Amino acid sequence: MNQENNNIEVNPTAFKKTKGFKPIYLIILVVISISLAIGISFYGDTSKYVCFAEADEIAKDRPNLQLHVVTTLNKTKGEVYNPQQDPNYYEFYASDTTGNERKVIYYNAKPQDMERTDKVVLIGYSRNGYFEARDILKKCPSKYEKK
Template sequence: MKKSSIILIAIIAVAIAMILVIYTDSSTYSTFTEAKEKNTELYVVGVLNKEKALHYDPITDANHFSFYMYDNDSTECQIVFRGSKPQDIERSEQIVLTGKMEGQIFHASKILMKCPSKYNQDQVEIIESTASVAF
C-alpha cells in the first residue's frame, strides 16, 4: 500500500472515532431517579413547584438558592444552587438543571430557564445561570 492510502485510512479512522466519542458522550435529559442511581453530573429537565417557597436570603448567604422542582416523571426533588437566585425563575415554563444528586438533594451547578418572551407570544426566552462555586 502507498503511504498516502495508509494516512488517508488513519485520518478516516480518527474522524470516525471522534464522531463516536461525541455522540456517546453527549448527555440526554435524565430524571431525579436516574440521578440517584448514577453518581455523575447529569441534565435534568422539569418544572418549578410553585406551591412550595423559594429559599433565597442574600443577607445570610448570597450564594445559596434552593427550591423544589418536578422532573418529567413528576418526581419532586429539592434543588440547591450555589449561586444567586436567577431573575424571573417564577415565570419559567421549563427548567434544565446541570448537576448531581447528593443524598436526597440535587445540587445544581447550572440553571437554564425557558421563559415566555415578553415581546412575542409565540417565542420562548432562554436564560442561563451558572454557579459561582464549583463542586
C-alpha cells in the same frame, strides 16, 4: 456509453502510476481513525436527560457524571434565597417529568427571571436528599430569539 467505459479505465491507471508509499493513504487512515474516535466519543460517556429516580441510580456508581433533568418549578413550595446570609445559595423545589419532586440547591446567585419561568432544565448531580444544580437552563416564553 463509450464515455463511461473510458472513465472506468482511467481510474485504475491513476493507482498504477506511482509505486511505493503515498502520503495520501496515511492521511486517509488518520482522518478515518479520528472520525471513528469522534463517533465513539459520541456514544461514550455522555450526559443524559434523566428523571430524578434515574439520577439517583446513576449517582450511586458515578457521582461525578453530570446529568440533565427536565423539570417544572414547584412555586407553591417556596424558595430560599437570602443573599445577606449567603449570596451563593439558592434553594427551590422542582418536579421532573414523572411528577417526582425534589429539593434543588444551586450554589450561585438566584438566576434572573425565575418568577417568569415554569420549565427549567437542571444540569448537575444527584446528592443525598437533593439535586445540586450547576446550571439552570430557563425556558421562558419571553426570552429573546437570537438571530
